Amino acid sequence: EVQLVESGGGLVQPGRSLRLSCTVSGSTFGDYGMSWFRQAPGKGLEWVSFIRRNVYGGTTEYAASVKGRFTISRDDSKSIAYLQMNSLKTEDTAVYYCARGQYVADYWGQGTLVTVSS
Amino acid sequence: DIVMTQTPLSSPVTLGQPASISCRSSESLEHSDGNSYLTWLQQRPGQPPRLLIYKISNRFSGVPDRFSGSGAGTDFTLKISRVEAEDVGVYYCMQATQFPQTFGQGTKLEIK
Numbered sequence: 001e002v003q004l005v006e007s008g009g010g011l012v013q014p015g016r017s018l019r020l021s022c023t024v025s026g027s028t029f030g031d032y033g034m035s036w037f038r039q040a041p042g043k044g045l046e047w048v049s050f051i052r053r054n055v056y057g058g059t060t061e062y063a064a065s066v067k068g069r070f071t072i073s074r075d076d077s078k079s080i081a082y083l084q085m086n087s088l089k090t091e092d093t094a095v096y097y098c099a100r101g102q103y104v105a106d107y108w109g110q111g112t113l114v115t116v117s118s
Numbered sequence: 119d120i121v122m123t124q125t126p127l128s129s130p131v132t133l134g135q136p137a138s139i140s141c142r143s144s145e146s147l148e149h150s151d152g153n154s155y156l157t158w159l160q161q162r163p164g165q166p167p168r169l170l171i172y173k174i175s176n177r178f179s180g181v182p183d184r185f186s187g188s189g190a191g192t193d194f195t196l197k198i199s200r201v202e203a204e205d206v207g208v209y210y211c212m213q214a215t216q217f218p219q220t221f222g223q224g225t226k227l228e229i230k
Contacts, residue, residue, distance in 0.1 A: 044223055044224045047218055047220065050219075103173075106169050
């Protein structure tokens with residue numbers, strides 16, 4: 001059974017940093033690109049970032065709203081995808097979900113809540 | 119960016135009756151590989167999103183056959199043949215043909 005578990009969320013002040021982790025089990029991690037999405041309280045879903053498989057160079061994509069502040073990375077030896085979030089803003093407050101795949105996000109984690117507030 | 123527009127935004131349905139949700143994209147979702155990466159997701163209250171349909175009409179593993187997807191180009195539809203109580207939630211269409219990946223606003227399905 002494929003499982004994705006996010007961790008690292010919490011309360012952080014504006015301007016500070018946070019790193020989210022997405023640990024994958026039940027799947028050959030290196031065979032898939034990995035995505036991060038988010039959902040602000042009471043709002044819809046928003047794509048945040050994507051990282052390709054290492055065989056494709058591990059290249060990355062970002063939403064305009066986070067480009068230059070967030071960095072996605074992966075550690076295939078640990079089956080973990082990361083989202084480093086710097087210069088956090090109040091509008092980054094959301095539940096962050098990781099998902100497996102690029103063209104088809106087939107498995108999703110339960111999410112981790114990030115609250116940016118002073 | 120590709121804009122995804124869903125209608126209706128709210129859909130009260132009687133148990134056992136059909137339901138239909140439309141999704142329109144601002145440009146064609148056909149990828150250079152010939153596929154159209156249009157996905158339907160279900161989000162039950164308090165739960166993460168769950169994949170229902172991918173590439174317009176392919177049901178994901180474990181999804182009941184009362185769910186079906188159709189469409190082409192820029193117009194797509196999710197149909198539930200007979201709504202059950204467990205179908206309550208918000209349904210999103212999503213395009214993954216190009217970055218940034220984008221979502222419809224969501225359609226809230228509720229029981230009358």
